[in-house]
Amino acid sequence: AQSVSQHNHHVILSEAASLELGCNYSYGGTVNLFWYVQYPGQHLQLLLKYFSGDPLVKGIKGFEAEFIKSKFSFNLRKPSVQWSDTAEYFCAVNARNTGNQFYFGTGTSLTVIP
Amino acid sequence: EPEVTQTPSHQVTQMGQEVILRCVPISNHLYFYWYRQILGQKVEFLVSFYNNEISEKSEIFDDQFSVERPDGSNFTLKIRSTKLEDSAMYFCASSARSRAGGLETQYFGPGTRLLVL
Numbered sequence: 750a751q752s753v754s755q756h757n758h759h760v761i762l763s764e765a766a767s768l769e770l771g772c773n774y775s776y777g778g779t780v781n782l783f784w785y786v787q788y789p790g791q792h793l794q795l796l797l798k799y800f801s802g803d804p805l806v807k808g809i810k811g812f813e814a815e816f817i818k819s820k821f822s823f824n825l826r827k828p829s830v831q832w833s834d835t836a837e838y839f840c841a842v843n844a845r846n847t848g849n850q851f852y853f854g855t856g857t858s859l860t861v862i863p
Numbered sequence: 864e865p866e867v868t869q870t871p872s873h874q875v876t877q878m879g880q881e882v883i884l885r886c887v888p889i890s891n892h893l894y895f896y897w898y899r900q901i902l903g904q905k906v907e908f909l910v911s912f913y914n915n916e917i918s919e920k921s922e923i924f925d926d927q928f929s930v931e932r933p934d935g936s937n938f939t940l941k942i943r944s945t946k947l948e949d950s951a952m953y954f955c956a957s958s959a960r961s962r963a964g965g966l967e968t969q970y971f972g973p974g975t976r977l978l979v980l
Contacts, residue, residue: 781965792954793906793971800961839906845965850919851896851958856905 753842755854762830763862770825770857772814772840782823783841783851784814793839799823810834832863865889867972869955875978876945884940884975888957894966895938896956897930899923900974906954912938945979952976 754773762768774780784796797808804816814825823840840854868887876882888895897909911918912930929941938957942949953976956969 779965781961781967783968785971787906792973793956793969795968795970798968800965837905841969843966845961850908850911851956851966851969853906853908 753840753852753854755838755840755857757857758855759858759860761860761862764832765829766861768825768827768830768834768859770838770840770859772823772825772854773821774823774840774842774852775821776842776844779845781843781845782814782816783843784808784812784823784825785839785841785853787837787839787856789836796825796838830859830861832861835859835861865970867955867957867970869953869972869975871975872973873976873978875980878947878979879944882942882945882977884942884953884955884977886938886940886955886957886972887936888938888955889959889970890936892957892959892970894918894958894960895930895932896958896969897940898954898956898971899951900954901948901951909940909953942977945977947979950977950979 752775756771782799785793786796799806799816807813812827837856839856841851870885895912900906908921910920910924927943931939952974954974955972958969959967961967
């Protein structure tokens, strides 16, 4: 079965610091990749997604992610975080040829200190 | 923009009672999901549903749980005999098939907060 790993469980940053959250998946085939965000008290919302094409994808609120196929990674980045970025971030993978399941990582809790 | 809706937003029930959580997925989506999130913990997959049957389910989704698409719009999660540990936020999601292959983005509903006393 596929799995998704997010190695950073808790990240604390000061405002204006740069952010990189790791995401690795275990599946050798073609995948669709997603990052979701969950702000406190809210439901999951899509930040960005990668299906094909340019491996550097840009999402909402200044976030971007880079798909590196050789490393099975899809890391999320933001050059300068804001207090309002405090949230849980989930990486998800859908394997194109095997089933309808989205596999979520365990999430990374980001706290941005003003 | 189309959205997934869920009712009720909050449900309080006594242990042992049956609850039905309702979801209206986005109208042209064919893939449906339930997830739960226990307070302070991560989002956990429960079940996926396609073509009127369960595609995959997790270990959490035991015989106490069932899903149904009773008509063309609703997608329900039933918990037959609730336990204290079923208290959680339950999220419904739906998705369409992507032209590129695989599935499009999952769109999540706002959740139902279930409290079992």
